[in-house]
Amino acid sequence: MKIDLAFTPEELEKKDLEGKSVVVIDALRATSTVIVALENGCSAFIPVGTVEEARELTVEHPEFLLAGERRALPLEGFHLGNSPRDYRPDKVKGKIIVLTTTNGTRALVASQRGAEVFIGSFLNLGALTRRLVEAGRDILIACSGEKGLFCLEDTVCGGAIVERLEKTGLSLSKTDAAFAAKVLYEHCENDVYGMLCNSEWGQYLEGLGLGKDVRLCARVDSSSLVPVYREGKIFLDR
Amino acid sequence: MKIDLAFTPEELEKKDLEGKSVVVIDALRATSTVIVALENGCSAFIPVGTVEEARELTVEHPEFLLAGERRALPLEGFHLGNSPRDYRPDKVKGKIIVLTTTNGTRALVASQRGAEVFIGSFLNLGALTRRLVEAGRDILIACSGEKGLFCLEDTVCGGAIVERLEKTGLSLSKTDAAFAAKVLYEHCENDVYGMLCNSEWGQYLEGLGLGKDVRLCARVDSSSLVPVYREGKIFLDR
Numbered sequence: 361m362k363i364d365l366a367f368t369p370e371e372l373e374k375k376d377l378e379g380k381s382v383v384v385i386d387a388l389r390a391t392s393t394v395i396v397a398l399e400n401g402c403s404a405f406i407p408v409g410t411v412e413e414a415r416e417l418t419v420e421h422p423e424f425l426l427a428g429e430r431r432a433l434p435l436e437g438f439h440l441g442n443s444p445r446d447y448r449p450d451k452v453k454g455k456i457i458v459l460t461t462t463n464g465t466r467a468l469v470a471s472q473r474g475a476e477v478f479i480g481s482f483l484n485l486g487a488l489t490r491r492l493v494e495a496g497r498d499i500l501i502a503c504s505g506e507k508g509l510f511c512l513e514d515t516v517c518g519g520a521i522v523e524r525l526e527k528t529g530l531s532l533s534k535t536d537a538a539f540a541a542k543v544l545y546e547h548c549e550n551d552v553y554g555m556l557c558n559s560e561w562g563q564y565l566e567g568l569g570l571g572k573d574v575r576l577c578a579r580v581d582s583s584s585l586v587p588v589y590r591e592g593k594i595f596l597d598r
Numbered sequence: 599m600k601i602d603l604a605f606t607p608e609e610l611e612k613k614d615l616e617g618k619s620v621v622v623i624d625a626l627r628a629t630s631t632v633i634v635a636l637e638n639g640c641s642a643f644i645p646v647g648t649v650e651e652a653r654e655l656t657v658e659h660p661e662f663l664l665a666g667e668r669r670a671l672p673l674e675g676f677h678l679g680n681s682p683r684d685y686r687p688d689k690v691k692g693k694i695i696v697l698t699t700t701n702g703t704r705a706l707v708a709s710q711r712g713a714e715v716f717i718g719s720f721l722n723l724g725a726l727t728r729r730l731v732e733a734g735r736d737i738l739i740a741c742s743g744e745k746g747l748f749c750l751e752d753t754v755c756g757g758a759i760v761e762r763l764e765k766t767g768l769s770l771s772k773t774d775a776a777f778a779a780k781v782l783y784e785h786c787e788n789d790v791y792g793m794l795c796n797s798e799w800g801q802y803l804e805g806l807g808l809g810k811d812v813r814l815c816a817r818v819d820s821s822s823l824v825p826v827y828r829e830g831k832i833f834l835d836r
Contacts, residue, residue: 370608371747509609512774536750536798540782547781560774 361530362498365518365537368505369466381497382474383488383521384589385481386504387513388561389432389442390464392481392577394594396444398585401453405587405594409465411435414458425452428460432568435460443573463504468589471502479587479594482517482552482577487584489524499525501541512544512559516552519545520580553578599768600736603756603775606743607704619735620712621726621759622827623719624742625751626799627670627680628702630719630815632832634682636823639691643825643832645703649673652698663690666698670806673698681811701742706827709740717825717832720755720790720815725822727762737763739779750782750797754790757783758818791816 366372385391394405408414411428415437418424427440434441440451442461459465471477475497480488492499501521503514519541526532526542534542548555556562556574565574588597604610623629632643646652649666653675656662665678672679678689680699697703709715713735718726730737739759741752757779764770764780772780786793794800794812803812826835 367605367748368609371606374746508612510605510775510778512778515778537748539796540748540750540753540778543782543785544778547785558777 361496362533363501363522363525363538364499364535365501365503365515365541367503367510367515367537368508369470369502370508372467372470372500372502375500377471377474377500379497380474380500381492381495382471382477382500382502383480383492384464384467384471384477384502384504385514385517386461386464386467387481387517388556388559388565388577389444389573390459390461390504391479392483393442393444393447394479394587395481395483395583395585396576397447397452397457398587398596399583400447400449402447402455402457403595404456406456406458406592407465407468407594408458408460409469411460414460417458423456425455425457427457430462432565432570443570444576445572463506467502467504471589474500477589479589480517480521482520482580483583484581484585485520485524486581487586489521489528491586492521492525493528493530501538506561511561513556513561515541516545516548516555519543552580599734600771601739601760601763601776602737602773603739603741603753603779605741605748605753605775606746607708607740608746610705610708610738610740613738615709615712615738617735618712618738619730619733620709620715620738620740621718621730622702622705622709622715622740622742623752623755624699624702624705625719625755626794626797626803626815627682627811628697628699628742629717630721631680631682631685632717632825633719633721633821633823634814635685635690635695636825636834637821638685638687640685640693640695641833642694644694644696644830645706645832646696646698647703647707649698652696655696661694663693663695665695668700670803670808681808682814683810701744705740705742709827712738715827717827718755718759720758720818721821722823723758723762724819725824727759727766729824730759730763731766731768739776744799749799751794751799753779754783754786754793757781790818
C-alpha cells in the first residue's frame with residue numbers, strides 16, 4: 361500500500377488521487393470541530409468556500425445553521441464559530457450546518473477527486489486507521505495548512521496516521537512527505553498537546569484566548585467516528 | 599534572529615523576503631554542482647529558466663558554456679549536464695556557465711527579493727553558517743523541491759543550517775517549517791548519505807546510474823565556499 365501526504369491544498373491539487381482514500385486534516389480546529397459536532401448529534405456539514413455561498417444556502421434553507429470563521433474569528437450573523445466547544449448537543453442535534461473556514465474548505469474541494477474522503481484529526485486516529493486498513497486503497501493525506509503554507513499540527517497528525525498504519529503490520533511505501541510526517545510525529549508523540557501549543561497556529565489561538573480549544577483538539581482517540589465527505593456533504597455513513 | 603523555510607518555490611513566492619538573507623538549496627544536485635564548479639575555478643554561473651534562453655545567451659556570448667538538465671538527463675548540444683563530476687578544472691576553469699535546471703532556477707528567481715542570496719548544500723554547511731551569522735539578518739531557507747512539491751533532501755539540508763546556527767549559541771525564533779526541518783535533520787544527522795539514497799530523487803538518480811553523484815552531494819563540509827546570487831549571476835564575492 362502506498363501512502364503520500366500533501367502539506368497544502370496547492371500540493372494536493374498537483375497529486376493524482378484516482379482510486380485513493382483521501383484523509384483531510386485541519387487539526388486546529390475545523391476537522392476536530394466536525395467530529396465533536398457529529399458526536400453531539402449534528403446530521404451533516406455542508407462545507408462551502410465563501411461567506412456569501414454560506415449565506416445564500418441558508419436563504420434557501422432557513423433550517424440550516426451557519427458556521428465558520430476567518431482567521432479564527434467568528435462571522436457576523438453566524439450561529440456558530442469554529443470552536444468545538446460551541447457545538448453542544450442542544451445547539452447542533454439533528455441540524456445540518458453550513459461551514460466555511462479559512463483553510464479547510466480548499467483541501468476538501470481538491471480531495472473530491474479521490475475514491476473516498478475521510479475527515480481526520482487527533483480525535484479519531486484509531487478509528488480512522490481501522491477504516492483505512494479496511495478500505496485497502498492507496499492513501500493520500502491532505503493537510504489543510506495555513507494560507508497555502510505548511511503547518512506543523514496537520515503534518516504531525518498525518519504522521520500519526522502513517523505510524524498507526526505501520527503498527528498494524530501493514531507494509532507501506534512512503535513518499536518523502538509521508539516519511540517526513542512520520543518522523544515529525546515520532547518526535548512529538550509523547551506530547552501532542554505541547555506540540556499543538558507551540559505550533560504557530562496554536563500560539564495564535566492561545567493569543568485569542570482559545571487555549572481550551574487547543575486542549576480539546578489534543579484529545580487523541582477520544583472519538584470512534586470517521587466522517588466521510590461525499591457529494592458535497594460531511595456525514596457518518598455507518 | 600528569525601528563521602523560516604519554504605519547502606517549494608511556490609511557498610517562497612508567498613513569503614516576505616525583505617531585508618532577509620536567503621539560502622537557496624537544491625542539494626541533489628544543482629547547488630552542490632555549483633559549489634564544486636566554483637571550487638574548480640569556474641568564474642560564474644548565469645542561471646536561466648528555459649533551454650531556449652540558455653541557447654540565446656550563448657549565441658551572443660559564444661565563450662559561455664551551456665549546462666543543464668531536465669529530469670536529471672543531459673540536454674542536446676550542451677557542454678555540461680548537472681553532474682558535479684562533469685565540472686572538472688580542465689573544463690570549467692575561468693569559464694562563465696549558463697545553467698538551466700528543472701527545479702533550481704525558479705527558487706533562485708523568487709529569492710531575488712531578499713537582501714542577499716547565498717547558495718547552500720551539504721558541502722558548505724559550516725561556511726554558510728558563518729556567513730549567515732556574520733550577516734546578522736533574519737533568514738529564509740529556500741528549498742527547490744521537486745516539481746513544486748516537498749523533497750526530503752533540501753529540507754534536511756535546511757534543517758542542518760538551523761541546527762548549525764543554534765549550535766553557535768544564537769537564539770533563533772523558528773517557524774513551524776524551520777522547526778520541522780531541524781527535527782528531520784536531527785533524525786538523519788548520523789547518515790546524511792543514507793537519507794539522500796533513500797529520498798525519492800536520490801532513488802531516481804540511482805536508477806539512472808548516478809549514484810556517484812549522490813555520494814558526492816553527501817560530502818558534508820567539504821567546501822568553504824559560499825557562492826552568492828546577485829544581479830543574475832552566481833559567483834564568489836570574496
